[in-house]
Amino acid sequence: MYDVLLQQFMSGARGPGESLNIGALSRELDVSQTPLREALARLEHTGLVEREALRGYRVAPMMTRIEVEQLEQARLLLEPKLAEQAAHRRTDEFLAALRATVDEFHQSAELADVETDGFNLYWRSDDRFHTLIAAQAGNRFLEMAYGALGGQIQRFRLFSKFGRTGARHAAPEHEAIFDAIADGDGAAAAEAMRAHVVGATVRLLGN
Structure with a gap:
């Protein structure tokens, strides 16, 4: 899932600032939520994904x-x-x-x-x-x-x-x-x- 999401970021399929709802991603990619959570946590560590309290994950915004x-x-x-x-x-x-x-x-x-x-x-x-x-x-x-x-x-x-x-x-x-x-x-x-x-x-x- 990490590679799938990273590839989507690279291709522009998911743009800067876009919400990454785990439930919606699970249905879209036809996978359980556990590997998605693990992938998003890894991507958060890279700086490519951000997590906001009460709002979940999103693709990091463009750098200013x-x-x-x-x-x-x-x-x-x-x-x-x-x-x-x-x-x-x-x-x-x-x-x-x-x-x-x-x-x-x-x-x-x-x-x-x-x-x-x-x-x-x-x-x-x-x-x-x-x-x-x-x-x-x-x-x-x-x-x-x-x-x-x-x-x-x-x-x-x-x-x-x-x-x-x-x-x-x-x-x-x-x-x-x-x-x-x-x-x-x-x-x-x-x-x-x-x-x-x-x-x-x-x-x-x-x-």
């Missing part, structure tokens, strides 16, 4: 401009440092896994704005790319801080909107981050990550 800008500020404090430290702690296994996400992202770049499967690949490869870097940095407190932002970053990705992800622009940015990390150049990795976060925000806001 202020929220997008504040998320950018938080990411700029955190992610360049994670990239820098990951570069210093790189291993062959880590680089192979990171390379795979970059290759997947390249595959999604031409399709993310024209088909749902491409958007799905874009979403998952982007999440995996950033999560791998956070884990490789070797500082569990920084990784926890990134995890705390993770739900809002997922929300940022989703509401960058199918049809205007900017994946073609982001793909070479991922490549630049990977190259710097693979070279063990922490300063270059930090700068490449900074440019990527700023670029993603500019693309979303349409500046």
